[in-house]
Amino acid sequence: MGGSYTPNRPLRGETVTVPPRHGTFSTTGLHSHPSHAQSERMTPLQALNADPFTLGVASGDPLPGSVVLWTRLAPRPFEPGSGLPADGALDVQWELASDESFRHLHRSGTTSAPAEDDHTVHLDVCGLEPDTVYWYRFRVGRWISPVGRTRTAPAPDADVDGVRFGLVSCQQYDEGYYTALAHLAAEDLHAVFFVGDYIYENAINAQAGARNYTDHPLPEFFDHWTWNLTDYRLRYALGKSDPDLQAAHAAHPWFVTWDDHEVENNYAGDVSQNNDPVDVFRARRAAAYRAYWENMPLRAGLRPTGPDMRLYRRFRYGRLAQFDILDTRQYRSDQAYGDGWQYPGPESEDPARTLTGEAQERWLLDGFHDSTALWNVVVQQVAFCRRKNTTADRSRLSMDAWDGYPASRQRVLDGVERAGVENLVVLSGDVHVHYAMDVKKDFDDPGSRTLGVEVVGTSVSSGFDGEERPDDWNLQLAANPHMKYYDGRRGYVVVSLDATRMQADFRTLSGVLTPGAPVQTSARFVSEAGAPGFSAA
Known part of the structure; x- marks a missing residue:
């Protein structure tokens, strides 16, 4: 797979030589600082007088023959409109090469960054070779983007020796630096799974909270909660301005899904946390979903329609693994007894309740039935396994996680058994801690069959530094025999799959309140193919 990758950016104004059949990137055609009279007559390109690639580049949703390339043109990213005209479009040149120096150009062309999409690019490059590394970049006028590295998926019938993925979630900008993503960028990975809370909707003061900005305070605009399209667009610009996030996107293709904070904390379908009128929410x-699609490396076919966007989708990595990426927010029933930790009862245990919605549940179960992969991996948001907070027989459970929807979880587990899935892996986020847990047939019976394993990845920054052993560390491990590991520090997980086993390397940082903290592997757990269940390695 090659070694680690450090993104490289050509010098501004550099002329890049490419084979004659593709032409040469030109450095001419722009004038700086136009007068007001000139600007009224200018095209979008002529109005561009500063580097538009302030938010980096990204790739995502790799298939065997294609991958999505993304960038957003934002010369002034912290202003509404990002310093570009409110209508029209900019032509963006792009190149895809088989080497980082772009001496061996594979594909090139021109695409559009329309104002209606906030000048974002979602380029689906097709005709690529399976399981192949490529480098890409963009250009507008005399400005060249950072260089990104991506990789296509293996062919559907390929016998894949092994794959490595990053598991990441929960990056609250004002609660710490994205140091974990700098380390993630240096990992040797096929791709990254981001499972929710890419942004947070809360007000952020001029000091950016825990980041404690003093020399360069943030604009006052960020000091209110996100409500409309401009709010959400600017919040993504703030997050994407972080160099560590840019590095992680440039280094690996990402598969993304959302959780709640991309819209509002703990929302459920059409129900807001504060019970706002349905039409208002x-x-x-709709604004949040639109800004999400604009800012993620997603295909144009996933563009939302008003407040609706189908985000669940399936990817295969040869015969080795099938990845089912879920959306557990848009279609769920409202939380029972509120959205906190409550005792279960008739409301939460109502068999009609759902976390996925009927259509997505049927899609998931049909996917299990049709799968020919060795590993079936469910990539989703909230903790799947039961988590009691007391050793008593009856305990409070999280009504926002699968514990608040036990009938929905049971239907999934029944589908796993009916389909004969032997190697189930669930990847989750949301709770800002690391967990390694066995998925039990009956969580009331520790001796019941183990149907799979769950890896819950901690946050990038949400929750500040965290601690290795939170206050409930002993209690949760005692109350949940299927829980093999629990750590409250910040970080991410590297998940490896091969023909014999699945391995989870839990990476942690010493802290995120100051940048540059080192990373370490705090624990390693494995589950053998055909004999699910975690053991320490």
Whole structure:
């Protein structure tokens, strides 16, 4: 797979030589600082007088023959409109090469960054070779983007020796630095799974909270909660301005899904946490979903329609693994007894309740039935396994996680058994801690069959530094025999799959309140193919 990758950016104004059949990137055609009279007559390109690639580049959703390339043109990213015209489009040149120096150009062309999409690019490059590393970059006028590295998926019938993925979630900008993502960028990975809370909707003061900005305070605009499209667009610009996030996107293709904070904390379908009128909340959700699609490396076919966007989708890595990426927010029933930790009862245990919605649940179960992969991996948001907070027979459970929807979870587990899935892996986030847990047939019976394993990845920054052993560390491990590991520090997980076993390397940082903290592997757990269940390695 090659070694680690450090993104490289050509010098501004550099002329890049490419084979004659593709032409040469030109450095001419722009004038700086136009007068007001000139600007009224200018095209979008002529109005561009500063580097538009302030938010980096990204790739995502790799298939055997294609991958999505993304960038957003934002010369002034912290202003509404990002310093570009409110209508029209900019032509963006792009190149895809088989080497980082772009001496061996594979594909090139021109695509559009329309104002209606906030000048974002979602380029689906097809005709690529399976399981192949490529480098890409963009250009507008005399400005060249950072260089990104991506990789296509293996062919559907390929016998894949092994794959390595990063598991990441929960990056609250004002609660710490994204140091974990700098380390993630240096990992040797096929791709990254991001499972929610890419942004947070809360107000952020001029000091950016825990980041304690003093020399360069943030604009006052960020000091209010996100409600409309401009709010959400600017919040993504703030997050994507972080160099560590840019590095992680440039180094690996990402598969993304959302959780709640991309819209509002703990929302459920059309129900807001504060029970806003449905039409008001759906308008907010429409703005949030639109900004999410604009800022993620997703295909144009996933563009939302108002407050609706189908985000669940399936990917295969040869015969080795099938990845089912879920959306457990848009279609769920409202939380029972509120959205906190409550005792279960008739409301939460109602068999009609769902976390996925009927259509997505049927899609997931049909996917299990049709799968020919050795490993079936469910990539989703909230903790799947039961988590009691007391050793008593009856305990409070999280109504926002699968514990608040036990009938929905049971239907999934029944589908796993009916389909004969032997190697189930669930990847989750949300709770800002690391967990390694066995998925039990009956969580009331520790001796019941183990149907799979769950890896819950901690946050990038949400929750500040965290601690190795939170206050409930002993209690949770005692109350949940299927829980093999629990750590409250910040970090990410590297998940490896091969023909014999699945391995989870839990990476942690010493802290995120100051940048540059080192990373370490705090624990390693494995589950053998055909004999699910975690053991320390």
